[in-house]
Amino acid sequence: MHNTVKVTDKIYWLGANDRRTHLFENMWPIPNGVSYNSYLIIDEKIALVDTLEFGSSDDYLEKIENLIDGKPIDYLIINHMEPDHSGAVKTIVEKYPNIKLVGNLKTFKIVDSYFGYKEKQYQVEDGDELSLGHHKLKFVMTPWVHWPETMMTYDLTEKVLFSGDAFGTFGSLDGGIFDDEIEFEEYYQVEMRRYFSNIVGKYSNMVQKAFKKLEGIDVKYICATHGPIWRTDVNKVLSLYDRWSKFEAENGVVIIYGSMYGNTAKLADCIARKLSEEGIKRIRIYDASKTHLSYLINEIWQYKGVILGSCAYNSGMLPTMENLTRNLEHIGLKNRYLGVFGSYSWNGGGAKALFKFQENMNWDLVVDPVDTRGIPGNESFERCETIAKAMAEKLKT
Numbered sequence: 200m201h202n203t204v205k206v207t208d209k210i211y212w213l214g215a216n217d218r219r220t221h222l223f224e225n226m227w228p229i230p231n232g233v234s235y236n237s238y239l240i241i242d243e244k245i246a247l248v249d250t251l252e253f254g255s256s257d258d259y260l261e262k263i264e265n266l267i268d269g270k271p272i273d274y275l276i277i278n279h280m281e282p283d284h285s286g287a288v289k290t291i292v293e294k295y296p297n298i299k300l301v302g303n304l305k306t307f308k309i310v311d312s313y314f315g316y317k318e319k320q321y322q323v324e325d326g327d328e329l330s331l332g333h334h335k336l337k338f339v340m341t342p343w344v345h346w347p348e349t350m351m352t353y354d355l356t357e358k359v360l361f362s363g364d365a366f367g368t369f370g371s372l373d374g375g376i377f378d379d380e381i382e383f384e385e386y387y388q389v390e391m392r393r394y395f396s397n398i399v400g401k402y403s404n405m406v407q408k409a410f411k412k413l414e415g416i417d418v419k420y421i422c423a424t425h426g427p428i429w430r431t432d433v434n435k436v437l438s439l440y441d442r443w444s445k446f447e448a449e450n451g452v453v454i455i456y457g458s459m460y461g462n463t464a465k466l467a468d469c470i471a472r473k474l475s476e477e478g479i480k481r482i483r484i485y486d487a488s489k490t491h492l493s494y495l496i497n498e499i500w501q502y503k504g505v506i507l508g509s510c511a512y513n514s515g516m517l518p519t520m521e522n523l524t525r526n527l528e529h530i531g532l533k534n535r536y537l538g539v540f541g542s543y544s545w546n547g548g549g550a551k552a553l554f555k556f557q558e559n560m561n562w563d564l565v566v567d568p569v570d571t572r573g574i575p576g577n578e579s580f581e582r583c584e585t586i587a588k589a590m591a592e593k594l595k596t
């Protein structure tokens with residue numbers, strides 16, 4: 200059947216690519232699309248692992264039918280109840296009315312509020328196993344990766360980890376489905392970090408807890424709910440998620456500013472130039488009023504050095520910077536070097552508010568904040584250069 204792909208002899212990928220939606224969760228831009236991955240295990244008993252976003256695939260049932268040839272599906276394993284994966288639960292239950300929904304106590308609290316289906320609920324706990332015949336499945340509770348009910352399903356027989364959102368990426372699957380069929384570094388790695396930082400990063404400590412639970416498990420395939428299936432270099436994706444969830448970063452600096460009339464922007468360029476003179480090669484500058492929050496968070500997740508600037512706006516930050524910093528506080532990203540600068544015409548506010556942000560985040564402030572008045576001249580530029588020098592020194596050591 201076209202568009203069903205064998206993961207192993209009896210496990211099929213039934214994903215759908217969404218290239219129509221502009222905003223994932225009605226929030227995060229997905230110009231490169233996203234995939235929703237559902238998997239079918241065909242054994243003496245048949246199990247479906249997660250479903251799809253509602254309406255993402257009008258031939259989902261047809262694909263399943265072609266594979267199971269009139270037999271019923273026995274189990275629908277719900278690793279994650281978020282609607283991008285539970286969107287087709289109702290469709291599946293209506294088609295296979297004797298199906299059992301497999302989930303944990305928290306899954307079913309959400310199922311109750313979405314669908315009901317009390318009589319179909321098959322509750323599992325951490326470490327429980329379920330035999331499909333040849334395949335034996337084990338359930339691993341991994342709460343808050345990314346909702347409280349999230350769990351993973353591990354196929355003990357073929358060593359396949361159905362990991363839910365963990366190890367997922369933005370970016371549709373454009374032909375290649377497996378890690379060895381795609382150019383990961385050029386494209387998916389960036390989209391994977393953006394997915395991680397935007398969606399899962401807030402729960403980094405829970406990702407680390409999940410890693411501990413998975414220790415010692417021999418994983419040959421990772422089948423996430425978004426993005427490619429890992430079968431050749433499983434360790435690569437494990438290592439990336441491990442690093443990101445420990446807030447480890449690359450050497451480099453991202454400068455993000457909010458500027459109404461260009462003065463704060465000039466200061467950003469001055470700081471970047473000085474950083475370059477100090478030997479820093481990886482420097483990125485973004486205007487927070489133009490670049491979407493999604494990409495700004497992603498850049499901050501990437502680089503160890505962060506320099507934030509804002510003009511004063513109603514005695515605070517420019518709202519676009521306020522939005523960024525509020526989100527960073529909400530996410531709780533840790534372990535960054537921070538520089539802070541601002542400009543104002545009649546009263547301060549931007550730099551002061553950014554300093555407050557630093558206190559809330561407890562990042563390592565490399566030097567005192569620099570606030571400047573009016574159109575920047577030599578004195579203002581020189582004061583801003585102290586940020587670049589201090590940041591470069593931190594990064595070099």
Ligand code: FEO
Nearest residue numbers: 281283345364424
């Ligand atoms: Fe892909 Fe948290 O849903």
